[in-house]
Amino acid sequence: MGEIKLESKVPKGELAEKWTKYRGSMNLVAPNNKRRIDVIVVGTGLAGASAAATLGELGYNVKVFTFHDSPRRAHSIAAQGGINAAKNYQNDGDSTYRLFYDTIKGGDYRSREANVYRLAEVSTEIIDQCVAQGVPFAREYGGLLANRSFGGVQVSRTFYARGQTGQQLLIGAYQALSRQASTGKCKIYNRHEMLDIVKIDGKARGIITRNLLTGEIERHSAHCVVLATGGYGNVFYLSTNAMGSNVSAAWRAVRRGALMANPCFTQIHPTCIPVSGDYQSKLTLMSESLRNDGRVWVPKKMDDVMAIREGRMNGNDVPEEDRDYYLERRYPAFGNLVPRDVASRAAKVACDEGHGVSPTGLAVFLDFAAAIERYGKAEAFSLGVANPSEAKIRELGEKIVKNKYGNLFQMYEKITGEDPYKVPMKIFPAVHYTMGGLWVDYNLETNVPGLFALGEANFSDHGANRLGASALMQGLADGYFVIPYTIGTFLSGEIRTPQITTDGPEFEEAENAVKARLERLMGVQGNQSVESFHRRLGKIVWEYCGMSRNAEGLKKGQQLIRELREEFYRDVYVPGDMNEYNPELEKATRVADFLELGETMMVDALNRNESCGGHFREEYRSEEGEAKRDDVNYTYVAAWQWTDKDEIVLHKEDLDFKNVELKTRSYK
Amino acid sequence: MDMKLRLKIWRQKNAESKGHFETYEVNANEHMSFLEMLDVLNEQLISEKKEPVVFEHDCREGICGSCSMVINGRPHGPVQGTTTCQVHMRTFKNGDTITIEPYRAGAFPVIKDLSVDRSSFDRIIQAGGFISVNTGQAPDGNALPIEKEQAEKAFDAAACIGCGACVAACPNGSAMLFTSAKVSHLSLVPQGQVEHSKRVQDMVAQMDKEGFGMCSNTGACEAECPKEISIENIARLNRAYMGSVFGSQK
Numbered sequence: 001m002g003e004i005k006l007e008s009k010v011p012k013g014e015l016a017e018k019w020t021k022y023r024g025s026m027n028l029v030a031p032n033n034k035r036r037i038d039v040i041v042v043g044t045g046l047a048g049a050s051a052a053a054t055l056g057e058l059g060y061n062v063k064v065f066t067f068h069d070s071p072r073r074a075h076s077i078a079a080q081g082g083i084n085a086a087k088n089y090q091n092d093g094d095s096t097y098r099l100f101y102d103t104i105k106g107g108d109y110r111s112r113e114a115n116v117y118r119l120a121e122v123s124t125e126i127i128d129q130c131v132a133q134g135v136p137f138a139r140e141y142g143g144l145l146a147n148r149s150f151g152g153v154q155v156s157r158t159f160y161a162r163g164q165t166g167q168q169l170l171i172g173a174y175q176a177l178s179r180q181a182s183t184g185k186c187k188i189y190n191r192h193e194m195l196d197i198v199k200i201d202g203k204a205r206g207i208i209t210r211n212l213l214t215g216e217i218e219r220h221s222a223h224c225v226v227l228a229t230g231g232y233g234n235v236f237y238l239s240t241n242a243m244g245s246n247v248s249a250a251w252r253a254v255r256r257g258a259l260m261a262n263p264c265f266t267q268i269h270p271t272c273i274p275v276s277g278d279y280q281s282k283l284t285l286m287s288e289s290l291r292n293d294g295r296v297w298v299p300k301k302m303d304d305v306m307a308i309r310e311g312r313m314n315g316n317d318v319p320e321e322d323r324d325y326y327l328e329r330r331y332p333a334f335g336n337l338v339p340r341d342v343a344s345r346a347a348k349v350a351c352d353e354g355h356g357v358s359p360t361g362l363a364v365f366l367d368f369a370a371a372i373e374r375y376g377k378a379e380a381f382s383l384g385v386a387n388p389s390e391a392k393i394r395e396l397g398e399k400i401v402k403n404k405y406g407n408l409f410q411m412y413e414k415i416t417g418e419d420p421y422k423v424p425m426k427i428f429p430a431v432h433y434t435m436g437g438l439w440v441d442y443n444l445e446t447n448v449p450g451l452f453a454l455g456e457a458n459f460s461d462h463g464a465n466r467l468g469a470s471a472l473m474q475g476l477a478d479g480y481f482v483i484p485y486t487i488g489t490f491l492s493g494e495i496r497t498p499q500i501t502t503d504g505p506e507f508e509e510a511e512n513a514v515k516a517r518l519e520r521l522m523g524v525q526g527n528q529s530v531e532s533f534h535r536r537l538g539k540i541v542w543e544y545c546g547m548s549r550n551a552e553g554l555k556k557g558q559q560l561i562r563e564l565r566e567e568f569y570r571d572v573y574v575p576g577d578m579n580e581y582n583p584e585l586e587k588a589t590r591v592a593d594f595l596e597l598g599e600t601m602m603v604d605a606l607n608r609n610e611s612c613g614g615h616f617r618e619e620y621r622s623e624e625g626e627a628k629r630d631d632v633n634y635t636y637v638a639a640w641q642w643t644d645k646d647e648i649v650l651h652k653e654d655l656d657f658k659n660v661e662l663k664t665r666s667y668k
Numbered sequence: 669m670d671m672k673l674r675l676k677i678w679r680q681k682n683a684e685s686k687g688h689f690e691t692y693e694v695n696a697n698e699h700m701s702f703l704e705m706l707d708v709l710n711e712q713l714i715s716e717k718k719e720p721v722v723f724e725h726d727c728r729e730g731i732c733g734s735c736s737m738v739i740n741g742r743p744h745g746p747v748q749g750t751t752t753c754q755v756h757m758r759t760f761k762n763g764d765t766i767t768i769e770p771y772r773a774g775a776f777p778v779i780k781d782l783s784v785d786r787s788s789f790d791r792i793i794q795a796g797g798f799i800s801v802n803t804g805q806a807p808d809g810n811a812l813p814i815e816k817e818q819a820e821k822a823f824d825a826a827a828c829i830g831c832g833a834c835v836a837a838c839p840n841g842s843a844m845l846f847t848s849a850k851v852s853h854l855s856l857v858p859q860g861q862v863e864h865s866k867r868v869q870d871m872v873a874q875m876d877k878e879g880f881g882m883c884s885n886t887g888a889c890e891a892e893c894p895k896e897i898s899i900e901n902i903a904r905l906n907r908a909y910m911g912s913v914f915g916s917q918k
Contacts, residue, residue, distance in 0.1 A: 054803040069724065070790050072830055073732045089810060125804070132806035134799045134857045136823040143813025161823060167731055168826060175798035182794040190787060213779060242726040276699045281707055282728045411730065414747075414754045415701075480803045529714045531707070575719050580682070581780045583722060584714070 004259070006639060006653040009441040010114040015659045016096070019118045022442075023485055027492035034059035037491055038222035038499065040207055042194045042249050044071030046166070046472060047455025048228030049173035050479025056180030058484055063220055064177065064186050065209060067193040067244060067586070072174045075230060075242040076475060079166025080287035080408065081150065082158035083130075083472040085123040090147050094155040096120045101660060103470060106152040106339050107435070107463020108613035108629065109662050110262070110637075112655060114442060115460045122481040123473050127159055129480055133172040137161050150468035151288055152339035152667070158469040163287055163407045169472055173479070192218070193586060194249045195517075196510045197225060197256045197451065204256075204451035205500045206507060208514045212586060215579035217514055219507045221500035224450040224490055226483065227253060228475075231434035231456035233266065235594045235601065236546070237538020239431035240272060240285040246590040247597050250438050250457050258446040259639035259651060261439035261459035263597065264605035267466055267614050268547050269432030270296075270343035273415055274363040283430040284415055286366070287408055288468040291336045293371035293401065294425070296343070297325045298355035298364050308357045315357070315365050315424035326350055334667040341465040341614045341627075342667060344429035348547050349625065351428075358426050367424035372397035429547060433471060435462040435614065436604075439639040439653070443486035444478060447639075450490055454478035459637065464613025518578050521588045526571030530587045533568050537561065537591070541598050549605050550618040558602040565595040600640050603648050610634045622664075631662050669698045671762040675709065677721055678769045683777050683785075689767075698758040702745060703728060703735065705757055722781040728753040730894065733829030736836070737782045738769040743833035743892045751831065751894040771836035775843065775879045786832050788878040789846060795874035796867040797850040799860050812858055822856035825849045827895045834889035834897075840881030845889035847875050848905035849897050855908060865912035872909055 011022040029037065037060050041052040044066040052064045068074060086099040099120035104111060127145070131137065138146040138160050147156040161168040180186035191212040198206035198221070206221035232247035233239040254260050271286045271294075299305050299318050307313035326346055328335045338346075347364050350356070357363050376397025380388040388396070398421050402409065409420050416426070438446050438453035440460055445452050455475040462470065544557030568591070576582040611620040611627035612634070620628045637653040673694050680687030694712065696705045703725050710720035726734040735752040739745035745755045760766065768782065776784040814822075826849070834845035851868055854860035860867075883902060890899045 050803075057802045068726070069734070069786060070830065072790075073726055073734055075727060075732070077733075077829075078727045078729055078731050087809070125806070127809040128806035129801075129803060131809040131812075132799065132801045132859055134822070134826075134854050134859050136819050136826050136853070136857065137809075139814055139816045139819045141816050143815055143819075144810045164731065164827065167829075168823070171826065175793060176801075176803075178790065178794040179798040179800060181790075182796075188790075190790070242732060243728060244726045277697060279697065279700050279704050279708060281701075281704050284729050411754070414730075414750060414756065417699075417756070417758060484803065529711055531711060531714075573714060573717070575714055575717065581722065581783075584720060 004447055004641065004651050006439065006447065006651055007441060008112060008653060009443060010112070011442065015113065015117050018114055019121055026485065026489055029488050029491050029495060031059050033495040037061065037494065038063065039224055039226060039487070040065070040220060040222040041226045041228060042207065043074065043228035043230060043457070044068070044174070044177065045074035045076035045228060045230055045455060046170055046173055046475030047479040048074070049170065049177045050476050051226055051228060051454055051483045052186050053173060053176035053180050054480055054484045055487070056185035059185070062180070062186040063189065063222060065189045065192045065194055065207070067191065067212060069190055071177055071188060071190070072171065074170060075245050076170045076472070077167045078242065079472055080163045080285065081289040082148065082160035082165045082469040083126065083169060084150070084157050084469045085127045085159060085473065086120055086157060087124050087127060089145060090156045092155045094157050098155065099123060099157065102153045103461065103467060104463070104660050105665060106467040107465055108627070108665055109463065109631070109635070109657065110265070110612055110655065111461055111463035113657060113659055118482065119461050119474055119477050122477045125481055126473065126476045130169055130172050133176060135161065135168045135172045148289055149292055149337060151291060151337045151343065152334070152467045160289065163289070163405060166472060169476065173476070194252065195514045195589065196252050198506050198510045199256055199448065200500070200504065200506045203449045206502065208510045213581050215577070215582065217511055219502035219511060221502045221507070223494045223497060223500065224452065224487065226452045226454060226487070227438065227457050228454040228479065229457045231437065232594070232597055233431045233434050235537065235598050236431040236541050237534050238275065238280060238283050238542070240269060240283050243282060246593070248590050248593045250453070251593040251597055253438060253446065253448065253451060254642050256448065258448050258451060259439040259641055260436065260597070260600055261637050261639040262436040262604065263601045263640065264545060264608060264615050265435035265464045265613060266431060267340055267433040267435060268344040268429045269340055270347055270429045271366060271427045272430035272432070273412065274358050274426055274428040275360070284411065285430070285432060286412060286425065286427060288340070290366060290405060290408060293404070294336065294366040294368050295325055295370055296327050296336055296364055296366055297323045298350045298357060300324045302354065305355055305357065309359050309361070315367065316369070324355070331667045338667045339465055339467060344547060345616060347429055363426040363428045365424040366427045368401055368420065369424070372401055372421070375400035433466055435459065435464060435466055439637065443489050444483055445486070445490060452483060452487065454483055464615055517589065518585065520569070521572065521585065521592065522574050522578050524569060524572050524574070526573050528571050528573060530572060530574065530584055530591050533564065533572060534587070534591045534594070536564055537594060537598055540564065541601065545601050545605050548616045548618050551606060554602045554606040558599055561595060561599045561602065568592065568595060596642065600642065600648055604638055604640060607638060607650060608634055629664070635662070671696050671698060671757065671760070673705070673760065674765040676765060676767045679721070679781055680778050682780055687778065696757050698756070700757045701728065701753055702739070702755040702757065703753050722783050724783050725753060730754040731829060733831035736771050736784055736786070736832055738771060738836060740767050743771065743836040744894050749894060749896045771832055773835045773841035775841060776832060776835060788880070789830050789832065789843070791878060792843065792847055792871055792874045793850065796863070796870035797854070799854060800863060814857060818856055822853050825852035825856065825897065825901055828897050829895055831894060833892050833894060835880065837888040837892035838881065839886060839888065840884055842883045843875050843880040844883040844902050844905065845893065845897055845899065847871050848901035851908060852901040852904045855904070864908065868905065868908045868912050
């Protein structure tokens, strides 16, 4: 592999005009040529489904792949809270620039200005598109769209559909994709997992897939390949990701020369249901929207803490003056709505100091009593109830809270067996999202020509920390409004390229490599399950590359992962056969890739001698314990190459801030 | 609290082979989810070098619609309005015997063990479960106000997770609740009106083609739906279907 030069390809000109001018002057592919061009899209979440549908509408022949049994099952479906857009419908001072600025600041100045501005710019079109598709967003009594607030911002710009916004947006995109499937412009391959990328003359020209039902290894060719395969949060084993979410498609791209950018930038979401036992398979998020109304606190007195842990007391029994509403105390300007990284670290500090309220000591309260009372009083007033009793106020207030967050409260009760209307929720941070991902330029193209990455799978928009309700925005922005244009920058040079044949030596080589990998995994016939390796990997990554990190731990973590990887290939046991439906084999290929990614995360975190966003290095903090960036030395994207010799090599893209001044992030 | 359970699980190698029940003993804990209890069983089977039980699952928070099994005769098990993944073992008692089967419906052939093929649902949506609007054609989101209550009703129908419990619950193996929920969602928002008549006819035709049974209004679908989708939607579909067949064509 030759020298890699990372060119961001950001167009020249004023920030606010870049995208419009670029769009107006880029090379296009004429409709008659689009008909002759094949595009592969891997993944059917918000980014993949919206991209595939839109590319199909434009006339390309699209082949869409998902390992799920239906495109609608992609994990975007589980996003709860909402989607941001700079509509300024609330007349509260929002604008494209403000959304851009909030996102750059929220990301702790580690994202690319031009990409983020474009994201803010197209955000408004997303809402329009989704409404036209029939997405049932929340509305006011006047029939217009409702908004709420999310962390790290001081405007109300989040559109939502109860606590199921991701579901409704994904169904919108899935339906758009289904429409293209019905016209034949998109061909959907369900239950097909991508196991390799095929490059011909350096360009991405196809993929190797495994039909998960039959085990058949298949070759698929196209003029270019789009990966929209989500994030890698499951490297931690326990996360809010779905069980099947994995890094393999992205990692296979890395093994074919793409670069993994900022892998240590992972988001720990502050409000999740705490771990309850060793058997636990995943963690469940409680939407950030709850922090609009819920107040986060821990007891001040250790006696109260112990009594609560032992079940002799519950949160309601702690008098007001003995509670530490630590977010409101430490960050008065944003209070409970500080960004996620800040809220998570603050919860960790409270628990590290011994104030955690669950038997494990790893939980804080999220309390709705004040909101229920406030809403109850307001409702009593508007209903004209004179001198309402406390019970009446509670009843009315609970009704309002139920309307806003009913499904979340219900979910909490089902999982924990406790009624959050009556006692405060117990929550703890959990891995939720990964800001890092495949390195892409302004066109969302990786350093491998013809290989694009969208949504959570790329690194581009959220820097070191993503703001709430921005993942849905980015997925749909990339799929509906960016890739349909930027893919033309590559494909306009391919209009004379005939259909790519799958008979060439490159496909042969890739197919053989896939088969050899599968045979290797099946052939170990050791004594430990895939799951047990995954759990152990997760513990290592959480311990040494979780909410706080230090150099010594990261070195140790890297060493432990290497040892685990070696043990994996020596002692893993995959039951069944290669040529049949075999979920254990699927897990094995994914865990094998996580074992390489995990090491890369350690190396990245060790390299970045600063604290920024979700990456908190204990050695680099202010006197008040806040993250301390090093803008002189680390204002760059760290893009990692995995070489054939299993070495991890750094390539840098310097970030150039022309429009915002790099400041210490303050939410005080 | 720890609990000892006996599981009677349907094992079937593939669509062609004949299935049978096998009995397993498993130790669980009341805080586990039902699927975590099955994880424990599978780890146990793997440690004995036996084939684990195949079941569909993914998000494990009740929204992806992957989980599909019949627990003690009920799709998604004993808890009202709850997917299998959100059923916790505290619902069961120490010493219980639990019977676990795949969905049984002609249009959902068994793939392996507890996993069935629900791609027929995708094809029903492809037949017309969408609004034909290309990306970029949309007017401003607030151009067309929608009555709050109307939007809420549309949401209630759109909350369907496509799990297929309605089909599994129905004595006729009918997909009317699934199909009608989509027809309702799209007919309750003004954007969906234009294609309404064609949509109803095309989706119903596809449903029949897939081999789903007729609806005889038993209401079992509504009772077992983990998202509590109402059979009002079926009434709405029937009305729309009649209207599209017998109504005036403009």
